[in-house]
Amino acid sequence: MADEQQQRQDGPVLELKDVSITFDRDKVLNGVSFVVQPGETRVLLGPAGGGKSVLMKLVNGLIKPDTGSIKVFGQEITTMTEAQLFEMRRRVGMVFQESALFDSMNVEDNVAYRLNEEGTATEEAHKRVQEALDFVELGKAITKFPAELSGGMRRRVSIARAIITKPDLILYDSPTGGLDPITSTTIVQLVVKQRDVSHTTALMITHRLQDAFVLATHRFDTDKNEMQPIPDHGVDENTKFLVLNGGKIVFDGSTLELTHSEDPWLKSYLS
Amino acid sequence: MPFASPSEFVKTNVIAVQDYSVLCARAIAALFSPPLYLGDIFSQMDAIGFGSLPITILAGFFTGCVLALQSATSLQQFGAISMTGRLVSLSMMKELGPVLTGLMVSGRNASGMASELGSMKVTEQIDAMRALGVDPIRKLVLPRVSATVFMLFFLTILSDAVGVAGGGLVSVFMLGLNGTSYFHSTYRALVYGDVVQGMMKPIFFGFIISTVGCYFGMSTKGGTQGVGKATTQGVGVSSGVMLVVDFLISRLTIGIFGR
Ligand SMILES: Nc1ncnc2c1ncn2[C@@H]1O[C@H](COP(=O)(O)OP(=O)(O)OP(=O)(O)O)[C@@H](O)[C@H]1O
Ligand SMILES: [Mg+2]
Numbered sequence: 422m423a424d425e426q427q428q429r430q431d432g433p434v435l436e437l438k439d440v441s442i443t444f445d446r447d448k449v450l451n452g453v454s455f456v457v458q459p460g461e462t463r464v465l466l467g468p469a470g471g472g473k474s475v476l477m478k479l480v481n482g483l484i485k486p487d488t489g490s491i492k493v494f495g496q497e498i499t500t501m502t503e504a505q506l507f508e509m510r511r512r513v514g515m516v517f518q519e520s521a522l523f524d525s526m527n528v529e530d531n532v533a534y535r536l537n538e539e540g541t542a543t544e545e546a547h548k549r550v551q552e553a554l555d556f557v558e559l560g561k562a563i564t565k566f567p568a569e570l571s572g573g574m575r576r577r578v579s580i581a582r583a584i585i586t587k588p589d590l591i592l593y594d595s596p597t598g599g600l601d602p603i604t605s606t607t608i609v610q611l612v613v614k615q616r617d618v619s620h621t622t623a624l625m626i627t628h629r630l631q632d633a634f635v636l637a638t639h640r641f642d643t644d645k646n647e648m649q650p651i652p653d654h655g656v657d658e659n660t661k662f663l664v665l666n667g668g669k670i671v672f673d674g675s676t677l678e679l680t681h682s683e684d685p686w687l688k689s690y691l692s
Numbered sequence: 693m694p695f696a697s698p699s700e701f702v703k704t705n706v707i708a709v710q711d712y713s714v715l716c717a718r719a720i721a722a723l724f725s726p727p728l729y730l731g732d733i734f735s736q737m738d739a740i741g742f743g744s745l746p747i748t749i750l751a752g753f754f755t756g757c758v759l760a761l762q763s764a765t766s767l768q769q770f771g772a773i774s775m776t777g778r779l780v781s782l783s784m785m786k787e788l789g790p791v792l793t794g795l796m797v798s799g800r801n802a803s804g805m806a807s808e809l810g811s812m813k814v815t816e817q818i819d820a821m822r823a824l825g826v827d828p829i830r831k832l833v834l835p836r837v838s839a840t841v842f843m844l845f846f847l848t849i850l851s852d853a854v855g856v857a858g859g860g861l862v863s864v865f866m867l868g869l870n871g872t873s874y875f876h877s878t879y880r881a882l883v884y885g886d887v888v889q890g891m892m893k894p895i896f897f898g899f900i901i902s903t904v905g906c907y908f909g910m911s912t913k914g915g916t917q918g919v920g921k922a923t924t925q926g927v928g929v930s931s932g933v934m935l936v937v938d939f940l941i942s943r944l945t946i947g948i949f950g951r
Binding site for chain 2: 422517521
């Protein structure tokens, strides 16, 4: 048991091998393989409709692949029952592309959803909700309903809901999609904070290249409580990239490898 | 809309029936293992049972009234007008009470379930729930199914009762029959088999209405339009299946009890 625990901590957090899935005869993912190591923040880029959200749902076991193997924390999830998947998902936080807040509940109940489910005492839950909302700088919105919030606020509530139980893996699906640059920066800063302060492993989808590069070139300064550029054009070593196009991985590597890639399609995509 | 090939059509329908069966099986299995969301079950009972009370009483009462009125004119031709009470109570108890209440609840609640779950599905709230470690079958489907089965049973009894009462009012005040003999004949008409039949139906109907409504909600695809489609299909299919099952149960109980 101890060995297994150890192995779970040391081995890769995510390991996909040859994953394929077809929807209505369209091959959405075709032989996708990659590995995410502990502490890594993996940025997933790619054109719209390239299967990024599908990939993220596969990783959380919300849909099953047609073929291939998906290992999360060293355990094969494609053969798990729904009950076993719930066990695995306790260690995973997920931010959906459209936030997916429960619209019949207020912000507090949304964020506390998991705590209430686990039977955490009311005061304790309230305290932790307040903490999580303060983390995303939305402490004042606790009694509001999702319909009363702006898109960016909803996104941040969704982040608070995902991080409240301090998961070992966070999946962010386009957390900055459709937002203005200032709100996007706030959200990227949250991701950087999560990476540098809690050292959580993360997979993040984004459409905005500038956000991806901000993520790679900044680090969180705990004294000033904001992110700062890494001096001398340095890049964060724990931030790596994955580019998905037409259902296949076309790039898998570090920031420098990406910016120096000679691949013509990648070059045009990045410019 | 392009016409689907026959084999494609059969395939999608077979898959739909299979998915529906899996949903029902999982909902029933969820009943026998913790956690049970009692709070959700009670709030659904309130919404489905108490919420349907006015419409059920109205429908039951006036059906009883019109039944007495219509049957009295026919029965008079045979000089059997004193049989009115018997006819009203048998029709209400065995057939009209369960079916009308079922149709009312289906129109009101199968549509509600399909649209509510459907909106949650298309806005990814169902997936979010699963991602947060909660089984939507347990949290959303089971409360609706158990509440509908439980409440439809009592709504049907109520509908039978007000129907007989409505028939009584018409018989006494409009047809000039004797009240005591009316109620006596309604009571005397019913035997064990009729009661079993009348009480069995709402249990099946409640299960069909709620599971079909939830199934269409949970399998909604394609945005707001999809929600609308799920809603109409939920009501249509649940009412249709309910009427077919009504026929089967009637035939079965006639086979067993001889009436
Ligand atoms: N549940 C589903 N049923 C059928 N097809 C689906 C389903 N989910 C996704 N698809 C298809 O899979 C493809 C990839 O979708 P996906 O949502 O993963 O794209 P994406 O890369 O996240 O795009 P975006 O950047 O716009 O969010 C799309 O063509 C979509 O039509
Ligand atoms: Mg997407």
